[in-house]
Amino acid sequence: MSIRAPTEPATAGFPTAEGTARAAVSDANSHRRPLRVLVLAADPRTAAGIRQRLERLPAVDIVGSVPNADAAVARCARSRIDVVVAVPTAASASARELQRTAAIRAKFPATRVVLAVGSHDRLWPSVVARPDGLLAAAAPTPEVGAVVGTAAAGHLTIGRSLREAFFDACAPAAAETPLDDLTPRELQILARGARGLTSREIAAELHLAVNTVDKALTVTYRKLRARNRTEACLIAARRGLLR
Secondary structure, eight states, rough: OEEEEOOOOOGGGGOOHHHHHHEEEEEEHHTTTTEEEEESSSSSSHHHHHHHHHHHHHTTEEEEEEEEHHHHHHHHHOOSSSSEEEEEOOTTTTHHHHHHHHHHEEEEEEETEEEEEGGGHHHHHHHOOOEEEEEEETOOOOHHHHHHHHHHEEEEOOHHHHHHHHHHSSOOOSSSSOOGGGGGGHHHHHHHHHOOOOHHHHHHHHHHOOHHHHHHHHHHHHHTTTTHHHHHHHHHHTSSSSS
């Protein structure tokens, strides 16, 4: 699968809203039929927000909304779905749920999966899930259309709003901190956080109090000079901690 920016070239290399919208329409029209899109979101209000933006796009047919990955698999089994737009939320963003969402493509190779990330702390586990596209859940309509259209065409894509946060998180830290400054327990907790486990899930797996996990993550962020879990995971991955 190739990697492609979901926009047309524009002045100084940055896309305009008009260019993004034209790219989305072009990608959708290249299929010679409307793209059939399924929305996967546990929160009805979140699902409604994504649907509202998708409804504004030409050549997109929204076939419905489902609350979890298992329901999405069942829907894909009943009828052709071109793209599943999934929104990992606090209620459904566990590592297991993300893995089930990513597994949709394994069961239905013609179906693309786009993850709409509502929080930067969900960015790393969403990347680990290996979707066809990544999108900020609050992205404007043209950007949503561009990412959905580009993913449907078979190109791995990251929405412009999320790219800025992603590359900012990937930027080298101002000063490198040796990994041996992290305790074995902190390394254990961070590694599980990188898999997408919540603090509660990490606590259950390691037989710790949730408060202990949260405190350890806070100390880890400070040691790595990271602002959040995503950035901490990216820094640790660059140094070979997460493989």
